[in-house]
Amino acid sequence: MKTNPSFQIDHETLKKGIYINRIDDDITTYDIRMKEPNRGDYLTNSALHTIEHILTTYFRGTEFGDNIIFFGPMGSRTGFYLITRSLTDNYSLRLIKDGFQHVADFWGRIPDASSKGCGNCLEHNLPQAKEEAKNFLEVINDWTKEDLEYPQADE
Numbered sequence: 001m002k003t004n005p006s007f008q009i010d011h012e013t014l015k016k017g018i019y020i021n022r023i024d025d026d027i028t029t030y031d032i033r034m035k036e037p038n039r040g041d042y043l044t045n046s047a048l049h050t051i052e053h054i055l056t057t058y059f060r061g062t063e064f065g066d067n068i069i070f071f072g073p074m075g076s077r078t079g080f081y082l083i084t085r086s087l088t089d090n091y092s093l094r095l096i097k098d099g100f101q102h103v104a105d106f107w108g109r110i111p112d113a114s115s116k117g118c119g120n121c122l123e124h125n126l127p128q129a130k131e132e133a134k135n136f137l138e139v140i141n142d143w144t145k146e147d148l149e150y151p152q153a154d155e
Contacts, residue, residue, distance in 0.1 A: 009150055011037040016139045018096055020148045026086045027069065030148075032096060034136045035078040042077040046125035047132050049073075050110055052080070053118070054129065055099045057111040062095060089145045097140060103133035 009021075014037055021029040035041055043051075052073055059068045059082070069083040084092055106126070115121050 013151065015151065016136070018093065018140055018143055018148060019150045020089070021081065028084050028087070028089070028092065030082040030084070030092060030096065031079065031150075032082055033079040034132060037076060037078050043073075043079075043132060044125065044128055045077070046123045047128035048077055049120065050113075050124045050126055050129035051103055051132065053111050053113055053124070054103050054106055055080075058099050058102045059095065064091070064095075089148055093143060093145060093148070097137070097143070100133045100137050100140070104130055104137060106130060 009031075014033060016033050016036060019031040019033065021031040023029075035043060052071070056071050059065060059071055062068075064087060067085045067087050069085055071080060071082050073080050082092070082096065087095075106129075110124050110126060112118055113121050113124050
């Protein structure tokens with residue numbers, strides 16, 4: 001059986017940050033790692049869910065929203081995957097930073113968090129989502145294209 005490339009990353013040494021998970025022609029998958037794996041500190045389901053709703057809406061509403069293929073949470077509750085088409089790494093990095101700033105500053109109704117628009121509309125937590133976004137912004141604030149490569153095991 002072929003192994004998923006995400007499972008080949010050394011999760012014992014992986015730090016918070018933004019990484020290029022894989023590139024397939026003009027499609028890039030970004031690993032948005034908000035929590036260090038297997039450390040006992042995970043995103044709550046309600047914060048993860050709220051971030052997903054806010055950022056999905058934000059990303060789709062940008063100038064290149066049609067180039068966003070997917071944004072969704074990791075089952076491990078340590079972050080998200082963002083899959084883009086034909087966007088530069090610099091643009092995608094700026095988009096991610098701006099998106100998390102948008103979450104940190106967000107006030108109002110969570111987009112599509114109704115029984116008609118969401119499969120679990122009762123499990124949202126805006127204050128937690130905002131706090132997680134603020135904490136992550138401290139990590140990625142100075143992140144550049146050169147930081148997008150996964151760290152090697154000996155780093």
